[in-house]
Amino acid sequence: xxxxxxxxxxxxxxxxxxxxxxxxxxxxxxxxxxxxxxxxxxxxxxxxxxxxxxxxxxxxxxxxxxxxxxxxxxxxxxxxxxxxxxxxxxxxxxxxxxxxxxxxxxxxxxxxxxxxxxxxxxxxxxxxxxxxxxxxxxxxxxxxxxxxxxxxxxxxxxxxxxxxxxxxxxxxxxxxxxxxxxxxxxxxxxxxxxxxxxxxxxxxxxxxxxxxxxxxxxxxxxxxxxxxxxxxxxxxxxxxxxxxxxxxxxxxxxxxxxxxxxxxxxxxxxxxxxxxxxxxxxxxxxxxxxxxxxxxxxxxxxxxxxxxxxxxxxxxxxxxxxxxxxxxxxxxxxxxxxxxxxxxxxxxxxxxxxxxxxxxxxxxxxxxxxxxxxxxxxxxxxxxxxxxxxxxxxxxxxxxxxxxxxxxxxxxxxx
Amino acid sequence: xxxxxxxxxxxxxxxxxxxxxxxxxxxxxxxxxxxxxxxxxxxxxxxxxxxxxxxxxxxxxxxxxxxxxxxxxxxxxxxxxxxxxxxxxxxxxxxxxxxxxxxxxxxxxxxxxxxxxxxxxxxxxxxxxxxxxxxxxxxxxxxxxxxxxxxxxxxxxxxxxxxxxxxxxxxxxxxxxxxxxxxxxxxxxxxxxxxxxxxxxxxxxxxxxxxxxxxxxxxxxxxxxxxxxxxxxxxxxxxxxxxxxxxxxxxxxxxxxxxxxxxxxxxxxxxxxxxxxxxxxxxxxxxxxxxxxxxxxxxxxxxxxxxxxxxxxxxxxxxxxxxxxxxxxxxxxxxxxxxxxxxxxxxxxxxxxxxxxxxxxxxxxxxxxxxxxxxxxxxxxxxxxxxxxxxxxxxxxxxxxxxxxxxxxxxxxxx
Numbered sequence: 001x002x003x004x005x006x007x008x009x010x011x012x013x014x015x016x017x018x019x020x021x022x023x024x025x026x027x028x029x030x031x032x033x034x035x036x037x038x039x040x041x042x043x044x045x046x047x048x049x050x051x052x053x054x055x056x057x058x059x060x061x062x063x064x065x066x067x068x069x070x071x072x073x074x075x076x077x078x079x080x081x082x083x084x085x086x087x088x089x090x091x092x093x094x095x096x097x098x099x100x101x102x103x104x105x106x107x108x109x110x111x112x113x114x115x116x117x118x119x120x121x122x123x124x125x126x127x128x129x130x131x132x133x134x135x136x137x138x139x140x141x142x143x144x145x146x147x148x149x150x151x152x153x154x155x156x157x158x159x160x161x162x163x164x165x166x167x168x169x170x171x172x173x174x175x176x177x178x179x180x181x182x183x184x185x186x187x188x189x190x191x192x193x194x195x196x197x198x199x200x201x202x203x204x205x206x207x208x209x210x211x212x213x214x215x216x217x218x219x220x221x222x223x224x225x226x227x228x229x230x231x232x233x234x235x236x237x238x239x240x241x242x243x244x245x246x247x248x249x250x251x252x253x254x255x256x257x258x259x260x261x262x263x264x265x266x267x268x269x270x271x272x273x274x275x276x277x278x279x280x281x282x283x284x285x286x287x288x289x290x291x292x293x294x295x296x297x298x299x300x301x302x303x304x305x306x307x308x309x310x311x312x313x314x315x316x317x318x319x320x321x322x323x324x325x326x327x328x329x330x331x332x333x334x335x336x337x338x339x340x341x342x343x344x345x346x347x348x349x350x351x352x353x354x355x356x357x358x359x360x361x362x363x364x365x366x367x368x369x370x371x372x373x374x375x376x377x378x379x380x381x382x383x384x385x386x387x388x389x390x391x392x393x394x395x396x397x398x399x400x401x402x403x404x405x406x407x408x409x410x411x412x413x414x415x
Numbered sequence: 416x417x418x419x420x421x422x423x424x425x426x427x428x429x430x431x432x433x434x435x436x437x438x439x440x441x442x443x444x445x446x447x448x449x450x451x452x453x454x455x456x457x458x459x460x461x462x463x464x465x466x467x468x469x470x471x472x473x474x475x476x477x478x479x480x481x482x483x484x485x486x487x488x489x490x491x492x493x494x495x496x497x498x499x500x501x502x503x504x505x506x507x508x509x510x511x512x513x514x515x516x517x518x519x520x521x522x523x524x525x526x527x528x529x530x531x532x533x534x535x536x537x538x539x540x541x542x543x544x545x546x547x548x549x550x551x552x553x554x555x556x557x558x559x560x561x562x563x564x565x566x567x568x569x570x571x572x573x574x575x576x577x578x579x580x581x582x583x584x585x586x587x588x589x590x591x592x593x594x595x596x597x598x599x600x601x602x603x604x605x606x607x608x609x610x611x612x613x614x615x616x617x618x619x620x621x622x623x624x625x626x627x628x629x630x631x632x633x634x635x636x637x638x639x640x641x642x643x644x645x646x647x648x649x650x651x652x653x654x655x656x657x658x659x660x661x662x663x664x665x666x667x668x669x670x671x672x673x674x675x676x677x678x679x680x681x682x683x684x685x686x687x688x689x690x691x692x693x694x695x696x697x698x699x700x701x702x703x704x705x706x707x708x709x710x711x712x713x714x715x716x717x718x719x720x721x722x723x724x725x726x727x728x729x730x731x732x733x734x735x736x737x738x739x740x741x742x743x744x745x746x747x748x749x750x751x752x753x754x755x756x757x758x759x760x761x762x763x764x765x766x767x768x769x770x771x772x773x774x775x776x777x778x779x780x781x782x783x784x785x786x787x788x789x790x791x792x793x794x795x796x797x798x799x800x801x802x803x804x805x806x807x808x809x810x811x812x813x814x815x816x817x818x819x820x821x822x823x824x825x826x827x828x829x830x
Contacts, residue, residue, distance in 0.1 A: 001482070007484060035491075035531065036490075041486045041528070044547070047483045047484050068466070069457060070457040074509070075450075094511055099558065120448055121422055122422075129420075137551075139488075153489070359541075
């Protein structure tokens with residue numbers, strides 16, 4: 001990909017409304033652009049990082065036999081009336097009417113749709129347990145959409161659902177999903193704490209939130225360094241006013257952002273929507289459900305926030321939108337030809353390269369490379385070319401030169 | 416993936432409302448399930464095929480330097496008022512109001528969003544031309560949603576947009592996209608004809624439709640076998656009443672389904688939404704746009720319709736949801752162990768295997784294997800096991816046996 005033709009430009013300074021580091025970097029690096037309050041377009045670099053996060057999610061869900069499916073976003077209000085949440089959700093749920101006056105919902109979550117679908121597809125205990133998931137768009141008409149990708153109205157969610165015959169099966173699925181979520185966060189380079197949480201409108205048991213520690217966080221976490229106890233302050237305040245509920249050691253407060261949430265739903269939705277299976281005993285039983293979600297754009301912004309320095313982003317290798325930023329410094333024919341050749345060679349070696357082919361100064365190109373923060377920077381300059389050399393620099397590391405013909409081998413070396 | 420735990424069951428017979436072969440197969444094979452009129456959930460086998468179609472699209476778009484981005488689905492009405500289409504679209508466009516009474520649109524297409532985004536990101540002729548695309552959800556409040564995945568209200572669309580400085584650049588992009596679309600259809604095994612079409616509400620020049628020949632088609636195509644002229648009858652009727660407009664040979668009529676549509680938009684949307692660039696001449700000019708779309712679920716159903724026999728689907732290898740259907744026939748310990756071992760071996764070799772581990776009769780399993788139509792069927796039975804053999808059969812080909820230890824090598828052989 002050539003920077004000259006990249007859709008999405010870098011900004012020298014972040015707009016004034018971007019208060020927090022992650023939000024500023026998302027805008028300055030051209031990962032996403034605000035369209036309306038709470039409504040962002042993902043630009044190619046942001047979209048590429050999102051796709052890498054998705055790929056990790058697909059792998060980890062497949063490892064626990066998760067099956068990808070997809071339910072519509074625009075849903076009939078009748079499903080939500082059956083579960084009772086059509087009234088519960090209030091103004092957070094966007095509603096519409098179709099051409100014949102039928103009430104519709106732009107779905108904020110998909111428990112109703114899953115229960116309805118399970119009622120069609122599951123008939124016998126022999127088919128259970130199952131884990132199904134999708135990575136798709138959700139909509140919540142947030143009153144205070146702000147913070148860049150932190151609190152969007154429209155966002156992408158990994159939403160997984162477990163379907164089981166009994167609570168033992170639910171417990172197993174809950175642990176399997178919790179394990180998958182932990183591995184997803186670790187592989188994406190995220191520093192996350194699992195905390196006790198409240199269930200909100202979802203209901204169900206053992207709600208657990210995955211909180212990323214972040215100065216931009218709207219939640220307060222109560223953490224015990226002595227025994228590892230962690231809870232959202234909404235929950236913790238009720239049980240602990242001065243010391244840890246488990247070990248009575250002093251508690252520490254920290255700011256956090258929820259990036260995932262898991263629930264043992266039980267049979268609330270399957271009973272309301274008729275999702276039953278025929279048991280070994282020959283009788284009908286409601287399917288025991290769990291619900292497990294991660295917000296992707298929010299996760300993307302927190303990754304950027306947690307992996308940055310004063311110059312810009314320092315992407316974790318696993319989710320970097322591209323591998324290499326290749327800089328051409330100088331306008332001569334020789335350096336142009338050398339840079340084009342390096343671009344072709346690096347691409348042929350399977351590396352994903354962002355090639356800064358613009359007629360800009362070295363200063364502009366170095367600043368943009370630091371801002372975009374791809375794992376490896378390669379410089380082709382007139383000065384180095386006379387020495388038969390190119391320069392390599394890992395983001396955050398020191399620059400070193402190698403002979404031109406060693407470029408691909410050096411670029412492929414693990415960090 | 417084990418059939419016993421597959422989310423989505425096969426049906427012996429298609430529901431009465433499914434008139435056409437493709438629709439019947441989609442339902443019978445458990446690729447998708449109707450939720451409401453015009454609203455379908457994709458079940459795991461359908462979703463897997465959709466993902467393979469997407470992967471081919473990503474490859475072909477990358478090959479012409481297409482950049483993936485994503486715009487929100489829920490959009491402010493103001494953008495559509497600026498282009499004039501808020502009124503034009505009529506009841507086909509689903510509308511809503513947010514919590515503060517602001518008018519919203521669930522977008523049926525994204526020209527307005529792209530022009531607004533281009534106004535932010537493109538400043539100079541040096542950045543042009545560009546091709547950007549997304550594969551994402553669209554919504555059209557169809558009055559007569561029917562035919563399974565053929566005419567959905569909510570559907571997935573590949574929508575690509577070209578941004579150029581002048582009409583010569585638009586012509587180049589149009590040809591590049593037309594080439595990419597042709598390669599996508601060919602790789603997916605689709606029999607498609609490109610025809611002259613009408614522009615509809617999109618406006619713009621040289622509208623071209625990609626029509627799949629299909630008995631279920633709602634369009635009539637006018638085809639000339641002598642010179643290759645092809646047009647939608649909406650357009651052709653105006654120019655040709657008795658013979659081919661090009662060569663005067665007799666015309667043939669055929670039923671077709673539109674699966675793609677490309678348009679030279681020109682500057683309609685960039686002018687309306689202020690998407691300008693600074694030219695070499697130092698003056699502001701509107702960006703010259705093109706718009707290019709393919710409907711994915713419809714494409715999926717047509718692939719199934721075009722690749723089927725009386726027994727069921729016969730997936731093209733490139734878009735088959737999985738590679739192998741492995742059947743265990745018999746209940747004994749030996750045959751169970753052999754089937755599990757074969758499943759593990761085939762998966763380890765990188766094949767994607769659907770393992771029919773159910774306690775069903777051979778007849779049920781053979782019928783389901785023919786219905787699902789994966790490229791290779793492997794049978795592990797008690798009878799064959801005593802001979803140290805397994806059976807392989809390509810969909811539509813003849814069965815043959817090989818020694819058990821030759822299974823993986825035989826399965827990996829190209830068709």
